[in-house]
Amino acid sequence: MTAHAAVVEPGVRGDDGGFTLLAPEGTSYRVDIASEVLAPDNPLLAEYCEGRKVVAFLGPTVDRLHGERLRRYLTARLAPGSWDMVVIGGGEEHKTMESVEEICARAKAAGLDRRGVMLAVGGGVTCDLVGFAAAIYCRGVRYIKVNTTLVGQVDVGVGVKTGVNALGTKNMLGSYHPAHASINDPSFLRTLPERQIRCGLGEIAKMAVIKDARLFGALEECPDVFRRPCPDPSWLPTAEHGGRGLEDYVLRTSMELMMEELCPNLREHDLARLVDFGHTFGPVIETASDYRIAHGESVAIDMAISTQLARVLGLIGAEDCERVVRLITALGLPVHDATTCTPELMLQALRAAWERRGRRLHLVVPDGIGSAVFVDDLEDIPAGALAEALGALAARSGGLPGPLAVAH
Structure with a gap:
């Protein structure tokens, strides 16, 4: 009698403790x-370290807020002498190859070998830097992400991309390097400033606009989610019936949507990606502002531009367009920046995306709430359409400079 191993189909599977992804190519x-x-009584992180040498990296803000707790945890859970902790620079200005080299140098000085683990505790910048360093250190070592920001938990923390800014371009250099473990702890969100919460809500709104009308509606009902107590929508199951509350619903749904969208195209062999909504104009806005505009804010402005452009092109109705832009505003995010949102610079952004995506534009625009399509070529955008979309947003925001065009 021959035993047959169960065949696991590719996809994303959720359980009480999180989500597991199996891509068609085997990752x-x-x-x-x-x-x-x-x-100290939570074994999860220590179990993922598996008794290996660990070098933990965190930024100065995370060190101030959580560094002592991390030290106590590593002391309690890992063997003496088996771990080191390093504080690295935070913020986009440190997202460079120089920082990656510094991380590798600190790992080498700590004696990290090919069986060792790099542990990143922080937001998207820290996890991107440490992930890229882990991908190239000794040609690849394990790394673990403990995601402390909302952007990190719904975006960086659920994917496999790592990278740094270089050559005047955001995330120009990088790798695909899946983390050995990625841990989202909602309790970290209580320590975040409102601006970081708003930036995370921008990434969540991105997935709602293109994939999930119910999630969109939940954000409309409670745009202050993660910032203030919100009543659970009437359609959300109560705790007595297996529900976990609005915050958990928003977090889990956005994570699952992102992972489901990434799964069949994990290493981006197909350059037409719905998750690039908010990431065509956004990187240029962010870079041109010298990172005055945060990532989540640039995503929000990009979503507003793309949605208004879809309206001008006749791909989305005026009412749905207004709902998208109104939601972005309700979340406390900008829809326009007078300094960077010029027709000339935004046209440059379209051309840069066209070059980066293999001479196809693949601009993601909504064609309804919870649905999106691609505008595939530069020629699909008539002369003046982009300027008209930008003009509508400038008029709406009063033409005020900077990302504070919408009151925070």
């Missing part, structure tokens, strides 16, 4: 959702 990874991951 598999997990994203855990766990509260109080740095509590």
Whole structure:
């Protein structure tokens, strides 16, 4: 009698503790959702370290807020002498190859070998830097992400991309390097300033606009989610019936939507990607502002431009267009920036995207709430359409300079 192993189909599978992804090309990874991951009695992080040498990297803000808890956890859970902790520079200005080289140098000085683990505790910048360093250190070592920001938990923390800014371009250099473990701890969100919460809500709104009308409606009902207590929508199951509350619903749904969209095209062999909504004009806006405009804010402005452009092109109705732009505003995010949102610079952004995506534009625009399509070529955007879309947003925001055109 021959035993047959169960065949696991590619896809994303959720459970009480998080989500597991198996891509068609064989890559598999997990994203855990766990509260109080740095509590000494929580074994999850230590189990992923598996008794290996660990070098933990965190930025100065995370060190100030959570560094002592991390030290206590590593002391309690890992063997003496088996771990080191390093504080690295934070912010986009440190997202450089020089920082990656510094991380590798600190890992080497700590004696990290090919069986070792790089541990990133922080937001998207820290995880991108440490992930890229792990991808090239000794030709690849394990790394673990403990995602402390909302952007990190719904975007960077659920994917496999790492990278740095270079050659005047955001994320110009990087790799695909799945984390050995990625842990989302909602309790970290309580320590975030409102601006970082708003930036995370921008990434969540991105997935709602293109994939999930119900999630969009939940954000409309409670745009202050993660910032203030919100009543659960009437359609959300109550705790007595298996529900976990609005915050958990928003977090889990956005994570699952992102992973489902990434799964069949994990290494981007197909350059037409719905998750690039908000990421065509946005990178140029962010870079041209010298990172005065945060990533989530640039995503929001890009979504507003793309949605208005879809309206001008007749791809989305005026009412749905207004709902998208109104939601962005309600979340406290900008829809226009007078300094960077010029027709000339935004046309440059379209051309840069066209070059980066293999001489196809693949601009993602909504054609309804929870649905999106591609505008595939530069020629599909008539002369004046982009300027008309930008003009509508400039008029709406009063033409005020900077990302504070919408009151925060």
